[in-house]
Amino acid sequence: MHCVVVGGGLAGLASAVWLAESGQRVTLLERRGSLGGRTIAMPVAAVDDVPDNGQHVFASGYEHLMRYLDSVGTREHVAFPGHMTVRMAGGATRRSAFGGVAGLRTAVGDLPGVTGLDRLRTARAQATLIRQALRQPPWLDDITADDWFRRIGMPQSARDALWDGIVIGLTGDKPDISSAKVPADLLVTGIRRARETRTPISIGYPTVDLDTLFVDGAEKVFADSGVEVRHRAVVSSIDVVDDAVTGVTLSDGERITADAVICAVPVWNVRGLLDQVPGHERIYEAIDRLTPVPIVSVNLYLDRSIGMADWGEILHGGEGVLEQVWDRQRMHGRDPGRHHLYSTTVSAAYELTQKSNAEITDLQMEMLRRYFPDAAEAEVIHSHVVRMPKSTFAQRPGTAGIRPDQRTSVRGLALAGDWTRTDWTTTMEGACQSAARAVEVILERAD
Ligand SMILES: Cc1cc2nc3c(=O)[nH]c(=O)nc-3n(C[C@H](O)[C@H](O)[C@H](O)COP(=O)(O)OP(=O)(O)OC[C@H]3O[C@@H](n4cnc5c(N)ncnc54)[C@H](O)[C@@H]3O)c2cc1C
Known part of the structure; x- marks a missing residue:
């Protein structure tokens, strides 16, 4: 044919x-x-480098993507380190491994910033959430993820620490916009894949552009x-x-x-x-x-290391300005001799995308200085802002079955x-x- x-x-x-x-x-x-x-690399002449249009991370359940990498001979260029780190303003960090002991801690509500009775409420709400994801009530596609969290009594502290970030990371959109059915379906897919492969879900990254x-x-x-x-x-x-x-x-x-x-x-x-x-x-x-959802990614070339504790860090409370930071030295084995490249991601960046490149860079540097003590004196050698107004698509309530x-x-x-x-x-x-x-x-x- x-x-x-x-x-x-x-x-x-x-x-x-x-x-x-x-x-x-x-x-x-x-x-x-x-x-x-x-999914492309973009040459940046000012620093003679070829970073990406935005950091792309993998989940361990990506079986068809892995099959594609086998077909084109590049599977060896993906690493699954089995952990990421959550960072608080001021610099405190907590390594969040996927599955194992860390998974158990999460299940019982032991999350960064979740204290006292909220831990118990979190554990109870998470159990309801998993149950309803597996045996979905008919109204799940009528409400947003935000409505769902309220309905099952998920404390705001647990949302800040984990669940809002999961919705943004998985659905590409904000919890008050995304249908509750989208994260529910993805949880089911993740649980099914983890059962089939008998390995906990983990997140990985490309080691090349x-x-x-x-x-x-x-x-x-x-x-x-x-x-x-x-x-x-x-x-x-x-x-x-x-x-x-x-x-x-x-x-x-x-x-x-x-x-x-x-x-x-x-x-x-x-x-x-x-x-x-x-x-x-x-x-x-x-x-x-x-409907299309914007992502703003920035490739920040700095004059020094900001002392990241992990390859990828999620900034607790950084929503809308700077949600994730990626250490490209560690991920790509880069020589930091000339400059240090940090890539940043803001999903569902409806407001940020309206700002100028200089404003975005200033806002993100301000944020880096609040979260990373070593960034206090860091100077920007070059900032490469990538705005993609059509990065991903949103599935709002009432869209189940539309694809x-x-x-x-x-x-x-x-x-x-x-x-x-x-x-x-x-x-x-x-x-x-x-x-x-x-x-x-x-x-x-x-x-
Ligand atoms: C910044 C960013 C970060 C992301 N992060 C992640 C992540 O961490 N993990 C993840 O899994 N996914 C992520 N995604 C989503 C992922 O990149 C996309 O879901 C995926 O690449 C879509 O692939 P596609 O082939 O469906 O569409 P596309 O990659 O958009 O490809 C469609 C192609 O069709 C071409 N085309 C359009 N119209 C025509 C025409 N009339 N004739 C000929 N050609 C045409 C376009 O030019 C384009 O090359 C991210 C996306 C972005 C933008």
Whole structure:
């Protein structure tokens, strides 16, 4: 079969790699000048460096993403240290390992800043939360995560220490916006994966930049297996005749015929592409209801070490200004001779994204000085602010079931991308799981 894959982000890359592995002829069309989509490295000439567009972390349940890394030969570049650290203003830290003794401490409500009776309330609320996540009441998608926490009596101190951060980290959005069903479903996925693999959930990170991790190996596979990659190829429609796909049309009018097409563009780029697909209105509904969420990431090049205790630290109470700090020296084995690179992340950065680069840098440096005593005298050599207004998507209450399946009503056409229906929310794993399912749908045709 000649298979066309539209979109060269993770979902499109994985689709193209796996179709090529199965012996199909593949053409990959990407509208930008390079591959990688939302997971890319970005050259910064001022410091002669290539940091990422934003720190991406892995969960140990990311099985399809790991399969992709196996396919492109870069699995060795992911580390799972088994711990992160929570830091308080003033500099006190608490290492939070995943599972084991630390997991037990969390279960009984022993969290940073949670004291007295709140520990008991936390333990009780957490037990209810897990029970309701596993046996979901019908109203879970009618309320926000914030409503849910109130309903089960989760103390504010436990929310500050753990649960609000979990919702932001997992769903990409704030607890008062995100449907309660989204974190509940993710907890279920995490528990299921931990049971299957008999290992506690842990968080990992790439030890190389995102192009080296995701794109370079794929390009090698493409070269070796004859996949044609076309950059600056903007698809304007997917062509359908008699309920079967016939190819795609590009924005300059060129037609490319195909036996099968995987459409792997993000939710905010889908409108117009599927007009010829019967029932496309249902798919387009997702466009209006899965709204984009901004992330602000900063690559801060400093003149000295700020003395991080761990590879990644969550700043307790840093919400909205500086939530996570990543020690790229430790993570990438960098030589700190020239400068020290710290990457920072603020998810759901609705307010921060409106500020100027200088304001964002000043705010974050102020915060670093409050949390890291060694940052008091640190000077900024260069600050590289990356605003991504469309980083992830929000699933608000009432959106359960809105994400479309990879299988469409059209023979030979499958959808992929983090926004299609998967066990995950807006994640790299969601993108790769959707690709695995889309490829399965297409290969049924080849049999
Ligand atoms: C700053 C940031 C931090 C993140 N952190 C994490 C994290 O820690 N963990 C995690 O799991 N996930 C994280 N994510 C989310 C993750 O990056 C995405 O879920 C995933 O990369 C989405 O992949 P995708 O292939 O579905 O979409 P994309 O990567 O957006 O790829 C779609 C591609 O389609 C192309 N395209 C669009 N329209 C057309 C067209 N008409 N014709 C041709 N090509 C087209 C686009 O140019 C793009 O290259 C983060 C995202 C960001 C931005």
